[in-house]
Amino acid sequence: MFDEIRFNTIERLPNYVFAEINEIKLNARRAGEDIIDFSMGNPDGRTPQHIIDKLIESVDKDKTHGYSVSKGIYKLRLAICNWYKRKYGVDLDPDTQAVATLGSKEGYVHLAQAITNPGDVAIVPDPAYPIHSQAFILAGGNVHKMGLDFDENFELDVEKFFFKLKKAFRDSAPKPKFVVVNFPHNPTTVTVDKSFYERLVAYAKEERFYIISDIAYADITYDGYKTPSIFEVEGAKDVAVESTTLSKSYNMAGWRVGFFVGNTKLIGALQKIKSWFDYGMFTPIQVASTVALDGPQECVGEIIENYEKRRDVLIESFKNAGWDMGKPKATMFIWAKIPKVASHLGSMEFSKQLLTEAKIAVSPGIGFGEHGDNYVRVALIENENRIRQAARNVKKYLKSLENEVSCR
Ligand SMILES: Cc1ncc(COP(=O)(O)O)c(C=O)c1O
The missing domain is CATH 3.40.640.10 (Type I PLP-dependent aspartate aminotransferase-like (Major domain))
Incomplete structure (x- = not known):
């Protein structure tokens, strides 16, 4: 009905690229899977008490x-x-x-x-x-x-x-x-x-x-x-x-x-x-x-310190898992180059596989623009234990990719 009536503003807006990843994440969670979620820049901490x-x-x-x-x-x-x-x-x-x-x-x-x-x-x-x-x-x-x-x-x-x-x-x-x-x-x-x-x-x-x-x-x-x-x-x-x-x-x-x-x-x-x-x-x-x-600004220092610890744990544990990432000087993110063994996948397919195979959610770089396609964004919004768990999952996933390549 009313097919001839168009909404130009909405038609000019692209589809939300992250929606696809979100949907896989939600479906996996509904199926009872534990997804370790590094996808959104949404701080997981509580607002300071004062x-x-x-x-x-x-x-x-x-x-x-x-x-x-x-x-x-x-x-x-x-x-x-x-x-x-x-x-x-x-x-x-x-x-x-x-x-x-x-x-x-x-x-x-x-x-x-x-x-x-x-x-x-x-x-x-x-x-x-x-x-x-x-x-x-x-x-x-x-x-x-x-x-x-x-x-x-x-x-x-x-x-x-x-x-x-x-x-x-x-x-x-x-x-x-x-x-x-x-x-x-x-x-x-x-x-x-x-x-x-x-x-x-x-x-x-x-x-x-x-x-x-x-x-x-x-x-x-x-x-x-x-x-x-x-x-x-x-x-x-x-x-x-x-x-x-x-x-x-x-x-x-x-x-x-x-x-x-x-x-x-x-x-x-x-x-x-x-x-x-x-x-x-x-x-x-x-x-x-x-x-x-x-008011008092100590809370800001504590928030930074928390992200810094997570950054360091993530970089070290993922490096041990075979995924080397550069260390950021700022923000609550790591902009991680897709590891060589997966670089042919592009950021969208790699992010999908990380979800289905390693049970971790990240944001595909392509969602931020075409120049982002060799990367994924990892937000530091999970605690250190879960970061270490994610690294173990990633290690298995990357190993399976390596095996796939060597069997070809
Ligand atoms: C660069 C940048 N600007 C602005 C925002 C939005 O912040 P706000 O919560 O104030 O809307 C974000 C949120 O992730 C951001 O990354």
Whole structure:
């Protein structure tokens, strides 16, 4: 019925590549199998107690149950500005340069709705966190994907990045209006230092485009690495906004608390469009989030330490199982090259076989873009015992693949 009635927006959205893996995972679980799940960037830990206590205290008050403020209550916007001041020495105005969003993912969708004219071009690295490009496609824009290159330490190949970026500006008509960057990067874990942003900001001023920088994993770093903010660069606020989130640093993924800060014109646009789309987070969540940012920060250290231990156990035990992976300096992921014996499978088939043969779930690299197909993403969301169990399963599976190859 009504076959002639089309929904262009939905038709332009690709199918969710991870859905196939999810379905196999769910079916296996329903059949009673124990699947060790490294597939989603969904922190498994509990939100720190003092944040939960504040939520409960606030929810028990008479005046916190009405509609809230769509751009975030003043105290929360002030708290994110103070976080920037403490962490980066950056000054931001809570009224004109900060907005709280219902998670940063929502922020991308709304920001793109606010600032994209039909046919506008955004440059997004490939692979990427999928909403970085889909937000612009949903808003009627086009995305120019740019392969991301990095070395064995997961550091960005800055020269190649700018070579490709300049080529994109030469080749693209209309001229790109936005460039999205995300370091530490999901899914590759790739990092940059401040000098990268110095070059990017200078180029944005030269070519006249806006930069949208995602530092969701700003806090989740190891081995002395410190995530830079684009706003450490003088004049970056003229051309850039940056997003952050409480999801990872405070185990608050389900609470939906994100932020965009920086350029007044873009932040104003996001505030305005949000005033049409939503009424903001539930006030007690905003109050408790203020305490997360302003309160004791030992909890963040504990969360990082937990991921770091898991990273080290995973890399060592999987290496013993015959799967060598590079060590990330940041994020809650390992971007693992498919072992040689399985490299002919591609990331989707390899992920399926890992599920059915080794009972472990990972995200196929292809789900983040065509440049991700030689890799899978392993999220550090299972405990150390289960990581060791996964390594034992993988060892058997890789052995069986080797036997298959030698029998051919
Ligand atoms: C790079 C990146 N940005 C943003 C998000 C979304 O975070 P939020 O929970 O704030 O929507 C994620 C979630 O995995 C992410 O990996």
